[in-house]
Amino acid sequence: PSTYATIIRRLMNAYLQDTIAVFKTNRILKSSMKCGSCDEVMTWTAKQSVIDQYVWKCQNKRCSKYKTTLSIRTNSFLGISRISLQTWIDLLYRWSNEESMVAIQRSLTVSIPTLIKIFKTIRKCIFEYFEANTVRLGGENVICQIDESLFCHKQKYHRGRVANHQ
Numbered sequence: 001p002s003t004y005a006t007i008i009r010r011l012m013n014a015y016l017q018d019t020i021a022v023f024k025t026n027r028i029l030k031s032s033m034k035c036g037s038c039d040e041v042m043t044w045t046a047k048q049s050v051i052d053q054y055v056w057k058c059q060n061k062r063c064s065k066y067k068t069t070l071s072i073r074t075n076s077f078l079g080i081s082r083i084s085l086q087t088w089i090d091l092l093y094r095w096s097n098e099e100s101m102v103a104i105q106r107s108l109t110v111s112i113p114t115l116i117k118i119f120k121t122i123r124k125c126i127f128e129y130f131e132a133n134t135v136r137l138g139g140e141n142v143i144c145q146i147d148e149s150l151f152c153h154k155q156k157y158h159r160g161r162v163a164n165h166q
Contacts, residue, residue, distance in 0.1 A: 004096070011089045016053060019085050020072070029076055030056075038063035042070065051084055077121050081114050091115075095122060 007026075011019050023029040033042045035058040042056040047069065055069040073079035078088060087108055094104045101115050110118075138144035 008089060008093045008096075012086075012093065016085065019089065020052070020054065023078075023085070028078065029072055030074070033070060033074065035060065035063060035065055035068075037065040037068075044072075045069070051082060077125055080117055080121055081110075083108075083110055083114065091118065092122070095119065 007022065011022060014022075020029060024031050033056040034040065035042050038058065038060045040058065040060045040063065043059050045055055045057040046053060047055045050071070052072050054072050056072060056074065057067060057069050058065045060066060071079060078085070081088075083091070087110065090108060091104060091110065094107075101112065101119070104110070105112055105115055137146075
């Protein structure tokens, strides 16, 4: 199995602390955070009243934002919704297996607008990755031939040909 599949399977049954550790290691969540007011490093603090059970907290007594907290999801794509991190993992797994949005919505009880927003963000992240890391087809002494006739052309008003997929 791929590295992705191995990580996802391990995380699906992991404790929250282990999930957070993996997200930090893979730079999905920040390992450190600076206060926007005093520019001091904030501390990682347990807080049971939030869904992630941890927050970033400014501990500088001279700061105007002293004891102010930030979500651990700040500056992460995970911050676009309030679903649990375990639900995020399950959702990513199902999305990568091309499960339909309706099936994901029914099994995870996440609203359709939230799923649309999340899937849009996932596609944007993937697009930005491939923009920065272009994939080159072929190579030295390798010829890559693309048969354009197999690209599906959408029929309109039941006119035109249907591509024969092989």
